[in-house]
Each structure stands twice: as C-alpha cells, then as structure tokens.
Amino acid sequence: xxxxxxxxxxxxxxxxDCFRMRLEAPEIAGEARAGQFLHxxxxxxxxxxxxxxxxxxxxxxxxxxxxxxLQNVEILYEVAGxxxxxxxxxxxxxxxxxxxxxxxxxxxxxxxxxxxxxAGGIGVAPLLALAQxxxxxxxxxxxxxxVHVIIGAKMKKLVLCEEEFKExxxxxxxxxxxxxxxxxxxxxxxxKELLSTLNFELLTVYACGPEVMLKKIAEITSEKKIPxxxxxxxxxxxxxxxxLGCAIKVKNSKGxxxxxxxxxxxxxEADFSYKRICKDGPVFGADEVxxxxx
Amino acid sequence: xxxxxxxxxxxxxxxxxxxxxxxxxxxxxxxxxxxLVNLNQLGAIVTKGITVxxxxxxxxxxxxxTSSGLLNSIGLENxxxxxxxxxxxxxxxxxxxxxxxNICGEKEEEYVHIxxxxxxxxxxxxxxxNVSCPNxxxxxxxxxxxxGTVRRLVSxxxxxxxxxxxxxxxxxxTDITAIAQAAEDGGGDAVxxxxxxxGMAVDIERRKPSLANVTGGLSGxxxxxxxxxxxxxxxxxxxxxxxxxxxxxxxxxxxxxLLAGATAVAVGTVNFVNPSAALEISRGIEEYLVKNKxxxxxxxxxxxxxxxx
Ligand SMILES: Cc1cc2nc3c(=O)[nH]c(=O)nc-3n(C[C@H](O)[C@H](O)[C@H](O)COP(=O)(O)OP(=O)(O)OC[C@H]3O[C@@H](n4cnc5c(N)ncnc54)[C@H](O)[C@@H]3O)c2cc1C
Ligand SMILES: Cc1cc2nc3c(=O)[nH]c(=O)nc-3n(C[C@H](O)[C@H](O)[C@H](O)COP(=O)(O)O)c2cc1C
Ligand code: FES
Numbered sequence: 001x002x003x004x005x006x007x008x009x010x011x012x013x014x015x016x017d018c019f020r021m022r023l024e025a026p027e028i029a030g031e032a033r034a035g036q037f038l039h040x041x042x043x044x045x046x047x048x049x050x051x052x053x054x055x056x057x058x059x060x061x062x063x064x065x066x067x068x069x070l071q072n073v074e075i076l077y078e079v080a081g082x083x084x085x086x087x088x089x090x091x092x093x094x095x096x097x098x099x100x101x102x103x104x105x106x107x108x109x110x111x112x113x114x115x116x117x118x119a120g121g122i123g124v125a126p127l128l129a130l131a132q133x134x135x136x137x138x139x140x141x142x143x144x145x146x147v148h149v150i151i152g153a154k155m156k157k158l159v160l161c162e163e164e165f166k167e168x169x170x171x172x173x174x175x176x177x178x179x180x181x182x183x184x185x186x187x188x189x190x191x192k193e194l195l196s197t198l199n200f201e202l203l204t205v206y207a208c209g210p211e212v213m214l215k216k217i218a219e220i221t222s223e224k225k226i227p228x229x230x231x232x233x234x235x236x237x238x239x240x241x242x243x244l245g246c247a248i249k250v251k252n253s254k255g256x257x258x259x260x261x262x263x264x265x266x267x268x269e270a271d272f273s274y275k276r277i278c279k280d281g282p283v284f285g286a287d288e289v290x291x292x293x294x
Numbered sequence: 295x296x297x298x299x300x301x302x303x304x305x306x307x308x309x310x311x312x313x314x315x316x317x318x319x320x321x322x323x324x325x326x327x328x329x330l331v332n333l334n335q336l337g338a339i340v341t342k343g344i345t346v347x348x349x350x351x352x353x354x355x356x357x358x359x360t361s362s363g364l365l366n367s368i369g370l371e372n373x374x375x376x377x378x379x380x381x382x383x384x385x386x387x388x389x390x391x392x393x394x395x396n397i398c399g400e401k402e403e404e405y406v407h408i409x410x411x412x413x414x415x416x417x418x419x420x421x422x423x424n425v426s427c428p429n430x431x432x433x434x435x436x437x438x439x440x441x442g443t444v445r446r447l448v449s450x451x452x453x454x455x456x457x458x459x460x461x462x463x464x465x466x467x468t469d470i471t472a473i474a475q476a477a478e479d480g481g482g483d484a485v486x487x488x489x490x491x492x493g494m495a496v497d498i499e500r501r502k503p504s505l506a507n508v509t510g511g512l513s514g515x516x517x518x519x520x521x522x523x524x525x526x527x528x529x530x531x532x533x534x535x536x537x538x539x540x541x542x543x544x545x546x547x548x549x550x551x552l553l554a555g556a557t558a559v560a561v562g563t564v565n566f567v568n569p570s571a572a573l574e575i576s577r578g579i580e581e582y583l584v585k586n587k588x589x590x591x592x593x594x595x596x597x598x599x600x601x602x603x
C-alpha cells in the first residue's frame with residue numbers, strides 16, 4: 001500500500017464520456033493485482049472532499065521493464081459526476097495523488113481450465129487487468145483462447161476494450177442493447193447463450209458491471225453451481241477498512257445462510273453480517289452477497 | 295540543530311508528544327493505517343467506539359459526501375469489548391503512543407462494565423466516554439443531552455476506574471457549556487468536542503434519503519466554525535482541558551482550535567483524504583510556533599481566554 005503523487009502520462013477520451021488515464025506509478029505497478037483499486041484525490045483542495053475509487057485497469061508489463069517511467073498503471077473511468085468530471089479535465093504532466101493498491105484481487109484457481117469474463121459498461125475496467133493476469137501467469141494452465149470475454153454496452157460506440165482483449169488472445173463477444181454491434185441484448189443474455197455451448201467443468205466466471213447485471217449472473221451461476229467472482233461497488237470513504245462506511249450485506253457461513261425473503265422482508269439477524277467492500281472486497285463470491293441493497 | 299519548541303501536551307494526565315490525535319471512528323483500530331502512517335508520531339490514537347457486545351452497524355448506504363462535508367451513519371459497528379481486548383489491543387500496544395478507547399452503550403450499566411474491565415487492562419491510557427453517537431437507536435447521544443444524565447453516568451463510571459475520563463460531547467444540544475460543566479461535576483478529567491451534528495441528504499433521482507438510516511452525523515470542513523465556537527465557549531466556562539475537533543484539515547485549522555482554548559486536537563475525516571494529515575498538521579504547528587517565537591504550544595490557549603464578545 002502506497003500513497004503519493006504520480007505523474008499523469010495520458011488522459012484520453014476513448015468513448016463518449018469514458019476516459020483512459022495512464023499514470024507513471026512504479027510503486028503501484030509492481031504490486032497491483034487485477035481486482036484491486038486506486039483511491040484517487042481528483043483535486044488538491046477539498047472540493048470534492050473524498051477520494052474516488054477506480055479499478056486497476058491495465059498494468060505495464062511489469063516484469064519486463066526496468067525503467068520506472070515505463071512502470072505504468074491505467075484506470076478507465078466514466079464521467080458520473082463532479083469528481084470524474086474534474087478528473088477528465090486533468091492534464092498530461094500534472095501530478096495526481098493516489099492511494100493504493102487497495103482491496104483484494106480476483107482469485108485465480110490453479111486448476112481453472114476456462115474463464116468467462118463478463119463486463120457491463122464501464123465494468124470492463126478491472127477485467128482487462130484480469131485477462132492480462134490470466135494470460136501472463138505461468139502458474140495457470142488456462143490458455144488465452146479459453147478466456148471468453150463478454151463485453152456488454154448500451155450501443156456500439158460505448159463498447160470498450162474489444163481490441164485490447166483480442167490482442168491478449170481472448171475469445172471476445174460483444175452485446176449491445178440496441179443491437180448496433182454483435183449480439184442484440186444484454187451481456188447476461190449473451191452469457192446464457194455461451195453457457196449452452198460450453199463444458200462447465202473447471203470453469204470460473206468473473207463479472208463487473210451494474211448491480212442488476214451482477215445479481216442476474218449470481219442467480220445463473222448459483223443455479224448451475226459455477227464458481228463466480230464479482231467486483232462490487234459502493235460509496236467509499238477511507239478505502240482502507242477504517243471508517244466502515246462501505247458496508248455490504250453478506251450471508252453468514254458462506255452460501256449456507258438463507259437469502260432475503262422473497263417478500264422483501266428482513267433477514268434474520270443471525271443469517272447475515274456486513275463486510276467492507278474496500279478491504280474484504282471489492283471482489284466477492286457470487287453466492288456470498290445478499291441482494292437486497294437499495 | 296532543530297529549533298526547540300515544545301509540542302508535548304498533557305490531557306487528563308495523559309502525556310502526548312504532539313497535540314494532534316486521531317479521532318474515534320476515523321482511524322479504525324490503528325492497524326488499517328499502519329502501512330501508511332508512523333503510529334509512533336501521533337499524539338494519541340482514539341479507537342472506534344466499543345460496546346460490550348459486537349455490533350453489526352446500520353444498513354448501507356452508510357455514508358454520503360455533502361458540500362465540504364461527510365454524512366455518516368455507521369451505527370457503531372464494532373467487534374465488541376472482549377474481541378477488542380484480545381485481537382485489536384495487542385497490535386496497538388506495540389507502539390509508543392497513548393491508546394484512548396472510545397466507549398459507548400445503550401444502558402448506563404454497559405458503560406460501567408466496559409470501564410471496569412478496561413481499568414485492569416494495562417495498554418489502555420484513557421477512556422473517551424461517548425455520550426454523543428447520533429447513529430444508534432438507543433443510548434449514545436441520549437446520554438449526552440441533559441446535564442442530569444451526563445453527571446450521573448460520568449460519576450458511575452468514575453467510581454469503577456482510575457483511568458483518565460474524557461467525555462465526548464455532542465453539539466446537538468442547546469447549551470454545550472452546561473453539559474461540559476455536568477461532565478466536570480460528575481468527575482470527568484477532560485472533554486472532547488465536537489462529535490457530529492445531525493444532518494441529512496436526499497437523493498433526488500431516487501426520491502429517497504441518501505442514507506439508509508435517513509439521518510447521519512456531519513463531519514469535515516463544513517462543521518469547523520460550529521466546533522470552534524463551541525470549544526471557545528466551553529473553554530471560557532469550565533476548567534477541564536479540551537480536545538478540540540471538527541473539520542480540521544490543516545495546521546492552520548488546528549491552531550485556531552488551540553488558540554480558542556483547546557489543549558489538544560483530534561483529526562477525523564481528513565484521514566480519509568490524506569492519511570498523513572495528523573503528522574503534517576503536527577509539523578505545521580511546530581513551524582508556526584518557531585515562526586512566531588512561541589516556545590510552547592501550551593501557551594496558545596491563553597489567547598482565547600482574552601477574547602470578549
Ligand atoms: C472498488 C470500486 C472500483 C471502481 N472502479 C471504477 C472504474 O474502474 N471506473 C469507473 O468509471 N468507476 C469506478 N467506480 C465507480 C466510481 O468510483 C464512481 O463513479 C465515482 O466515484 C463517482 O464520482 P463522481 O464524483 O464523478 O460522482 P458523484 O458526484 O460522487 O456521484 C454521481 C452519482 O453516482 C453515485 N455514486 C457515486 N459513487 C458511487 C459508487 N461508488 N457506487 C454507486 N454510486 C455511486 C452518486 O450517488 C451520484 O448519484 C468504482 C467504484 C468502486 C467502489
Ligand atoms: C465515519 C465516522 C465514524 C465515527 N465514529 C465515531 C465513534 O465511533 N465514536 C465517536 O465518539 N465519534 C465518532 N465519529 C466522530 C469523530 O470522532 C469526530 O468527532 C467528528 O467526525 C468530527 O471531526 P472531523 O470533522 O475531523 O471528522 C465518527 C466520525 C466519522 C466520520
Ligand atoms: S471505505 Fe472506509 S471502510 Fe471501506
């Protein structure tokens with residue numbers, strides 16, 4: 001974990017309102033894992049007051065480069081409000097105060113043979129780092145062509161990172177809600193279709209995107225007993241586990257606790273607890289999460 | 295050689311190398327910030343509020359950012375007294391920094407039980423009696439809004455422990471000086487103020503309160519003027535030393551509190567933005583003293599006593 005100022009090397013709009021920012025950050029690049037995040041102070045002053053969390057999106061080939069200027073980390077972000085608006089205006093050469101890498105990365109089972117990565121919208125951000133990590137790992141037997149990537153977006157011009165995944169050798173499929181590119185429908189629809197053609201054995205599903213999408217994926221993978229890891233979001237304060245502001249409801253004793261009642265009533269006190277998204281996550285097992293958040 | 299100015303202070307008998315402490319609930323149990331901050335350089339560490347039994351806390355969303363502020367409704371999530379002693383204190387004990395345990399309860403007996411238990415625990419330097427948590431259904435702030443209840447609670451706790459007692463006051467009262475006086479009358483050794491004033495925010499897209507608990511406590515720069523005014527008022531009315539807090543982000547902010555009458559200060563929300571803030575603020579105070587040829591930080595609080603309305 002490191003906090004300090006790093007130089008902005010680029011900050012480009014890669015799709016409408018979506019930016020990719022490259023940072024010269026040797027302290028982070030050496031340590032960061034896919035699924036972890038950076039807590040970014042978008043201004044020098046206090047408006048906005050809090051840092052903003054962004055997933056590690058891409059790490060320069062850290063083992064190959066010795067020159068610290070080439071040890072880079074990228075984030076991919078969507079302009080969602082005041083903080084990200086300010087960030088999009090930050091200039092190349094300026095310094096940015098970052099804290100990270102924070103949280104836990106994705107878990108890569110050693111016997112995994114196939115991986116499906118499902119991205120909804122800007123949720124693609126941590127999944128590129130994940131694909132990178134899977135493909136570059138010498139410990140894993142999964143080959144890049146057995147890494148299936150589903151990119152879901154509202155429309156063609158919001159489809160992100162298609163080329164980057166292809167360069168890594170992944171099998172890429174695109175879903176657009178308006179049908180302007182690839183499968184016409186949602187990432188979940190395309191995921192269901194893909195599942196019907198695959199052998200489930202030694203498969204792991206990874207997903208990041210809007211909560212409704214993650215919830216549906218959790219239902220599917222739980223029914224088919226496929227292990228799935230989800231990268232979740234929530235409002236964040238400290239980012240390091242100290243303020244307890246980023247709570248998420250989880251079932252007690254993984255998978256065994258009951259789900260929230262279908263009538264939307266309250267869960268029994270003994271059946272759930274709260275975890276911290278920043279420190280215990282942001283990656284959680286799909287069958288762990290209780291989906292009755294507002 | 296380093297210019298020699300004295301930064302050390304003594305609050306309620308607790309000696310601190312610097313007047314800058316970290317505020318309860320904003321620094322976890324210390325371990326969370328250890329990778330980033332040299333804990334040996336803090337004035338004191340005040341832990342998250344501890345209750346007898348573990349508490350789950352409130353449903354999310356628990357925090358929301360507001361203009362120059364942060365609203366929180368954590369609901370006193372904590373590991374509970376015994377786990378705190380067994381699993382959290384040993385880590386903190388490794389550092390050469392006073393540990394002040396923030397304690398809370400739904401009933402008077404709970405405050406008494408925790409105090410009695412911690413009295414025997416060597417690692418603890420003092421207790422901060424939280425009669426000001428705005429985010430729990432029962433207890434917390436309920437104990438801090440009337441002089442009678444404050445006096446009674448403090449005197450009950452006083453009977454079971456020799457540990458320094460710092461009473462943490464809520465700003466959600468008509469006259470905070472009367473409450474501070476009650477804390478003194480009950481046998482408290484110091485007061486800390488302010489805890490968070492109650493506030494709220496609404497998400498107009500969802501047409502719902504932004505916090506699941508509807509209301510929450512406001513912290514950060516937005517509350518600083520209110521906190522400062524209360525510290526000054528209390529300093530002029532009661533003899534107890536004061537730990538001032540509320541929206542301190544910079545050394546200049548901290549110096550305002552010290553001039554207004556605080557013996558020490560605590561920083562909270564700023565830790566989330568800049569984990570090294572407490573140490574930077576401490577250095578900033580030192581520079582200020584050197585520049586203004588003031589030999590001892592304890593001289594600052596004499597100024598507030600001279601200000602008249
Ligand atoms: C672990 C983690 C990783 C993230 N990674 C990325 C990433 O790689 N790329 C990316 O674009 N975004 C990411 N996000 C979300 C991003 O942090 C928020 O979009 C950003 O903080 C919004 O800041 P803002 O000031 O622009 O918007 P604000 O003005 O703060 O908010 C705009 C709107 O978004 C809501 N909002 C703000 N933050 C969140 C949140 N965290 N969850 C849900 N709603 C929120 C607000 O309530 C408001 O309605 C991540 C969040 C988390 C927790
Ligand atoms: C997330 C959060 C949790 C807090 N938890 C506690 C607590 O457990 N006990 C307590 O006495 N005060 C608690 N406080 C109040 C702070 O200790 C402090 O009094 C207040 O935040 C004002 O200082 P600040 O503006 O520097 O944050 C909490 C504040 C925040 C922001
Ligand atoms: S953001 Fe503070 S505990 Fe997670």
